[in-house]
Amino acid sequence: MSLNETRPRLVLLTFIPLAVAAALAGCKRPADDGTAPSAVQAPVAATASAEDDSGRPQATEPDTGADTFDVTSVPVSQETLGEFPYFTLPAGYKPQSRETHDYNRFPFWVGDRFEWVEGKLWASFIGTEAGKKMSQYEIARNLDAIIAGAGGVKVFEGQVPAQAVESLGNDVMVEYNTGLGNIAGRPSVVWLLRQPERNIWVYLNTYSAGGSLAIAESEAFVPTATLIPASELRQLLDDDGRISLQIHFATDKAEILPESQPQIDEVLQLLQQDPGLALSVDGHTDNTGSATHNRALSEARAQAVVAELNEGGVDASRLKAQGFGPDRPIADNATESGRAQNRRVELVKRG
Incomplete structure (x- = not known):
């Protein structure tokens, strides 16, 4: 897909419950992904418009009315979804070293903190087909449109602060390498799709020759323990x-x-x-x-x-x-x- 095209091509997978897997760029990256740049870039402002110039809806930012992000500020969507992991990459891009976990956790940056999400998790490096050049804009625009169409919002877009990344610790960066990508050196995008019985989180991080995508689904907690007098x-x-x-x-x-x-x-x-x-x-x-x-x-x-x-x-x-x-x-x-x-x-x- 060319960046000059006005209508993004979207591919929607059948939908399922999710939970998440993640990771860091400098670690376990496939050889054909190339080397990620290490320079930290300035934050990129998230777009707040409801649709792009093609008339397609875009994922808007939640209106929290405060500096602290509140998950409940995101409207609940009643859209019917298919099977996990719900979304796939646009034409010309392909998942590499995919990981699927029935139950795991993953850190999603929401602007003021990491929101650790527990549940189903899917994570993958992002590669390109022969002759295709990596474009975070192209991938993000596709995800924007399809997530907005399902009732989701963009929670964050920009560079995660270095101090916040450091707070994750080396063990977490290695454990969730596949999903986190180069979170320390490249801007990331986070979306949230709330539904009555679950929340679906999507994380994207790309660099010049590759990237990472993580999707997690948290289900409503149903307590099973009983009080012991x-x-x-x-x-x-x-x-x-x-x-x-x-x-x-x-x-x-x-x-x-x-x-x-x-x-x-x-x-x-x-x-x-x-x-x-x-x-x-x-x-x-x-x-x-x-x-x-x-x-x-x-x-x-x-x-x-x-x-x-x-x-x-x-x-x-x-x-x-x-x-x-x-x-x-x-x-x-x-x-x-x-x-x-x-x-x-x-x-x-x-x-």
């Missing part, structure tokens, strides 16, 4: 010496979600009823993502639980926080149900 916690600790709790945290953070506060309160009641009880609070994750990152995250989450109990009046000497990341699974990480079981906080009786 203090009396039952006591019995389980007496019988087994440990108990697994499904305490929910914000994605990739140590922030305890409000829905888990009642369970924390039951643990607090248990400790108040038995002043001699000492516990190790052990955090665990599944094997999604970097093991090093997950160990640190699981320890931070265990510390968050301990902090809640300390605030409730439990002496710090009675509690010990530990994080084991993916190192001690209790179920098969090959299935989502298994991974859900492995993401847990354990109370272990001490002494």
